[in-house]
Structures are given as C-alpha cells and as structure tokens.
Amino acid sequence: MIVLHEVCKQFMQGDEEAHALKKVSLEIKKGECVVLKGASGSGKSTLLSLIAGLMQPSSGKISVDGKEISKLPEYFSAQLRRQKIGFIFQKFHLIPHLSALENVIAPLIPENLPVSALEEKAQAVMEQCGIAHKAKMRVNRLSGGEQQRVAIARALVNNPSIILSDEPTANLDETLSMALIAEFETLKQQGVTQLIATHDPLFFELPFVDRIIEIKNGEIIL
Amino acid sequence: MSLTPEIIALLTLDAIFLFFGMIAFVLASRLAFYWNNDASTSLQYSLTKQSYLISTIIKYIFMLKLPLFAFFIYTCDKLSNIIAGAMCASGVVNSVDFGLYLTLFKLLNLYLFGFWLLLHYADVSSEKLPFTRLKFILFAVFAVPLFAEIGLEIAFFAGLNISKIVSCCGTLFSAASSSYISLLFVVDELLWVGLFYGFFAMIVLAFWLKNSVLTIFANAMFLIFAIIALIVFFSPYVYELPTHRCPFCLLQKDYYYVGYLLYILLFSGTFYGMGGAVLSIFSKEKIRFSRLSLVLNTLYLLMISAYPMVYFIRNGVWL
Numbered sequence: 001m002i003v004l005h006e007v008c009k010q011f012m013q014g015d016e017e018a019h020a021l022k023k024v025s026l027e028i029k030k031g032e033c034v035v036l037k038g039a040s041g042s043g044k045s046t047l048l049s050l051i052a053g054l055m056q057p058s059s060g061k062i063s064v065d066g067k068e069i070s071k072l073p074e075y076f077s078a079q080l081r082r083q084k085i086g087f088i089f090q091k092f093h094l095i096p097h098l099s100a101l102e103n104v105i106a107p108l109i110p111e112n113l114p115v116s117a118l119e120e121k122a123q124a125v126m127e128q129c130g131i132a133h134k135a136k137m138r139v140n141r142l143s144g145g146e147q148q149r150v151a152i153a154r155a156l157v158n159n160p161s162i163i164l165s166d167e168p169t170a171n172l173d174e175t176l177s178m179a180l181i182a183e184f185e186t187l188k189q190q191g192v193t194q195l196i197a198t199h200d201p202l203f204f205e206l207p208f209v210d211r212i213i214e215i216k217n218g219e220i221i222l
Numbered sequence: 223m224s225l226t227p228e229i230i231a232l233l234t235l236d237a238i239f240l241f242f243g244m245i246a247f248v249l250a251s252r253l254a255f256y257w258n259n260d261a262s263t264s265l266q267y268s269l270t271k272q273s274y275l276i277s278t279i280i281k282y283i284f285m286l287k288l289p290l291f292a293f294f295i296y297t298c299d300k301l302s303n304i305i306a307g308a309m310c311a312s313g314v315v316n317s318v319d320f321g322l323y324l325t326l327f328k329l330l331n332l333y334l335f336g337f338w339l340l341l342h343y344a345d346v347s348s349e350k351l352p353f354t355r356l357k358f359i360l361f362a363v364f365a366v367p368l369f370a371e372i373g374l375e376i377a378f379f380a381g382l383n384i385s386k387i388v389s390c391c392g393t394l395f396s397a398a399s400s401s402y403i404s405l406l407f408v409v410d411e412l413l414w415v416g417l418f419y420g421f422f423a424m425i426v427l428a429f430w431l432k433n434s435v436l437t438i439f440a441n442a443m444f445l446i447f448a449i450i451a452l453i454v455f456f457s458p459y460v461y462e463l464p465t466h467r468c469p470f471c472l473l474q475k476d477y478y479y480v481g482y483l484l485y486i487l488l489f490s491g492t493f494y495g496m497g498g499a500v501l502s503i504f505s506k507e508k509i510r511f512s513r514l515s516l517v518l519n520t521l522y523l524l525m526i527s528a529y530p531m532v533y534f535i536r537n538g539v540w541l
Contacts, residue, residue, distance in 0.1 A: 008264070056271075059264040070262065071270060076349040 007060035044197035053077035086155030391468035441495035459529035491518030
C-alpha cells in the first residue's frame, strides 16, 4: 500500500520558488491500478519520483507497505527500489552503450548472483516483453518501441510489487501502445500495484483500471 | 619558525581544517538544536540534506587527522636532524614547553575523533539514522579540542627554535629527567609490567563477560600501562641498550620502523575496544568490534613480549 500525507515539493526556478506539489494526500491499495492524468507540468512525474524515493519531498510523509520512505537515506532508498519498485520512465533512461540484455541485468547486479542466473532471469523477462530476439543488440540501435520494451523488462526483472510508469506510451505508436496496455493488464492480474502517469486517452477507458485521479497545478482534483 | 615542507603541509592542512571545521561547527550546532527525525516539516527535510554535507566535512577532517598524528611525529623526527641535541622526535617535542602535552592531547583527540567516526558509521548504517542528533552534539563538543589542537600545533611550530640546544631522549626518558617522566622510574619496573599484563587479563575477562563498562575501563588502563611498560621495561630490549627507554626512537629506520606497527596495534586495539563498548551503551546492542580489538591487543602483547624473551634466550640474562 502506498500512502502520501500532505506531501509538498518545491523547486527553485531562478530566484522564484515553484510549487510542483501542494499538500497531496493519496492512498493506493495493494494490487490497485491507478491512472494519474494531467497536463504537462502538472506534477505527475514529481509525484512518481517521490514515491520511488528518487527525490525527497519538501514536507509531508510518504510510506510504502507501512515503511516511511520519504526520509530514507539514499542507500536504503535504492535498496527499497531494488526490492519493491519497478519504474518505467518516459524517456526510457537506458544505458546506450550496453546491450538490451545488459540493461535488463543492471538492476540485478547488487544481488550477487552468478552471471548465468542473471542472464537466465533477464532472458525470461525479455521473452515475456517480446524483446528477447534483440537481447544482444546495443539499445541505441533499437527503435523507440523496442527501447520501451527493454525499459519495461528492466522494470520487471526484480519481480517488483509496485510498478510506476511515467508517460509509458509517449514514444509509441498505437499498436505498440495497445501491446503495452496488454502487458499492464497482465501485471494487474498478477496483483502488482500500478500507478500510471499519463495524458494518453487510451488509458481512461480501460476496464482493469480501478481509479483515475486528476492532478492540476500540483493538486489532486478528482 | 622554521618552515620545512612537512611543517608547511601540516600548517596548510590546519588552516583548511579550521575553515571547514568552523562551517561544520555552526551548521552542526543548528542541526543538533532543531533535529527531529519524527517530523516531516520542510525544516526537517532541509536539515536532512544539510546533515549529509556536514557529516562529509567532519568525516574527512577526522579521517585525515588520524594519519596526520603519525605525520606529526614523523615531522618531529625529521626535525631532530636540524635541532642540536635532539636524537629523535622526543627531543623536538620536548624543545617546546608544552610539546609533550600537545602530543598526549593529539593522542586523546585521536580517540575522540575516531569515536565520532564509529558513531557516524553506526548512524548511517541504520535507515532510521538513530545517532544523527548525538553525533552533531558530540561534534559541537569535540570541535573545542579540534580547534585547541590546531592552535597548539601552530604555537608549537612557531615556538620551535632551531638554535636552542635541547635534551636528547636518553636524558628525557630516565630517572634523571626534570619532568614527570622521572616518577615512572621511582616504582619497581616489575609493578608496571604486572599491571600491563593484569589489565590485558581484564580485557580477556571483559570479552568473556561481554561487559561494556569493564571493556572500556580495561582497555583504557591497558593503553596507559602499555605505554608506561614500554618506556620503563620493554624499550631497552628493542634497542638492546639497558639505559635507552625512548618511546619515539622505535619509529626510526634503525629499528625497522617497528614503532609504527606497535603503536598501530596498540592504539587501534584499545580504540576498537573502547569505541565499540561505548557504542553498545548508546545503542543498547551487543558490543561491536570486541573480537577485532582483542586480536589487535593480543598481537601487540605478543609482539612486545617477544623482545625480552628473545633477548633472554639469546643472551641468558635480563637487562
């Protein structure tokens, strides 16, 4: 379960303080699939980054499965991400000079498993995501859709109980978007908690989505 | 003041430590005052960020201070070549009135700074940062000896007079010494040696009983009597000279720099013993580093005891 209590996030833009999130309170139950909609700059990505522990709030509390994560030191925050959270970024954030397989293996490296076990695990997830045939290719030679599938495989390789997706279909055509949505539905059936930040209308009518929350100017309005 | 490259290096580092230490002192005092890990206010989040910065500054100051103690002694040892009468670091240290006290003060600070590093390590090893407030309060306290040491070190090098003839270590560490050191020779040396081995036995007992207070006491006493026993009993066997009892000459090339190894074993052994036990009192957990401390102290004891044993086996007499 993810709980946010009066979370604020401010950034400095030049000399002025910009309020990315204003006292956001939210609860997402285990296994729930929530779509977070809102225009660009509304605070969706900031909210996801805060839940993933990629940044700290300016005030307020965030807890994941009963553990307060908002003040975790970086080492423990990374540990939590490795154990519980998979993050699908809008711009993929893959390591360009590594192969698709190596990118998927990357989050497993701290587990200290033998190379064969790492490859086996990564290969299995890549097959699930339909990208196993490109395993040996460098990711900067892959198309946008293929890169997105590598990014999804990387997010899933640790068997996370929470998936956070930031504009996952922004760089995909409609066919690939539908394939990705099918993947999200499978994850929902597996009981994975999902928070999908998007302004893609494809997500607003999906039967497996439990709730749609709208965020505007850093405030939740629905 | 004579400015050798070593002195310039030490004074430059002192200036850097003073500058960053002052910044850390101001921020640490504020942090110690306002820190509340249960709060989720913007002040607490900003203090959390500041705490990383301040901890890093303090950590590097203290981490550098540890080897700089050895470098200070090395510098004094090197200066003995240009100061008339001085045969080793001891003569240089004693050429300034407070030189010996400065050395002992530096040694005490090594333990204080080392303890802060242990506490910092224990703090950042836990996700709840249980010692953050305590470590900044302690830094605010330890900053006083830190700044005092820097001030005394500057005064020490400023007070060095290379044209003044000083006493050599043979005189300083003898019954004829005009300092308090002569008092060590009033008592039978076997009493000091007995206390040295006795407190080692107490360390073993404390390890077996897992008693924090006893561990702290035994290690502190072992440190004191190890140094005294080294001066009054063991050192003549290292030098193979019945009247030479200097604890500094051990650090010279003539004796294969064995002093560095001996002192590292003794200081780190007693430090881990005391530090780990103090930490266990604060954290209410079992004593950390007790095995490491016992191993290091035992190695020191075996190594220093080997000198008279080997001498006796080879020559059939005690010095």
